[in-house]
Amino acid sequence: MLKKIMAMACALCMTTAVFASCGDTSEGGDSTTTTTTKAAETEAPAETEAPEETEAPAESEEPAETEAPDLSDEPYIDEITGLECFEPDADFVPVTEFEGYDAFLMYASNPEWFWRNMAGQGYPEDQRGDGAYGIDADITGDGTYTVAITKDSMCADDAVTGATNVGNGVLVDEDFGVVFPATGPAVFCVDITGICDGTTTADGEATKSGDQKKFSDGDDYGTNKMTRGKYTGQEITVTLDSIKADGEEVEFDPDKIVYGNIESNNNCYRIEIYNDYGKTKEDPGIDKDKLMFAKSLEVTFTISGLDKEDA
16 A cells, blocks of 8 residues: 555656646747847847938938029129129218318229229319219328228219219129229329429429419319419428228339329329329339229328428
8 A cells, every 4th residue: 555655656746747847848938939039129220220221311412402502692703803893882972071182092994994083072063074983081281191992982973063973984783783893094193182382393393384374372272273282392292101902902113103293284292103194104113904903992191291281
């Protein structure tokens, strides 16, 4: 009997061991399946990575390639000079009242005579010619002064006569409203009005009586080139200090600048920088063919010897 019980116990133990062994195999199967799935999940990024296909840089740049450029933001470049052109300021107002002598920048380009300014802002109507369009200096005593012409001053109407310079003395593009640049000069001088008395030439020689017949006496000599001033051309000293085109320095030979009461039929003291009709034509002090500007031309000079102003 005891042997049967022991045999049954052994059989039970073997059965348990078999079930336990089956249970281990079942769990191991599940573990293998789970591990395989996880491995597949972790390897997925390598299979799905495709930056070249998903980024599509060419598609994102298409709008910039197909958009038409905004030409209104592009500068207008003059084909002749290569300079950028600018619009004039319509609100420019010139100064026309002078306490002393009206000094102005006389200029005309070659060969069309554009950017033309041949009269002072203070001149009487019968001496303004085609009009006055500069930024003048009021010479009230010894000192340094600057005269100029600019795109704004050249496009403003004459303050006295109302003459329009656009189309006559300066060209403006009709479509873009910009001023065409100036080329090299035919005339480039500074006139100081009313300062000379007409008794001597630029060389210091006495003028002939016939040369003085157009002069008159009066207190408007500072703005009237036919009224006698106070000085001979030799009693005052004028020195050209600088020339600037569009704000940039222009080289010049100071020894080739001509000074004095050059024109015998008026009382202006002139700084002749270049003149097709003067001494500087044969031996100019500047490289006139390189003088081009689109915004402004300025001349600065120093004058001394005005000791008769307080007399």
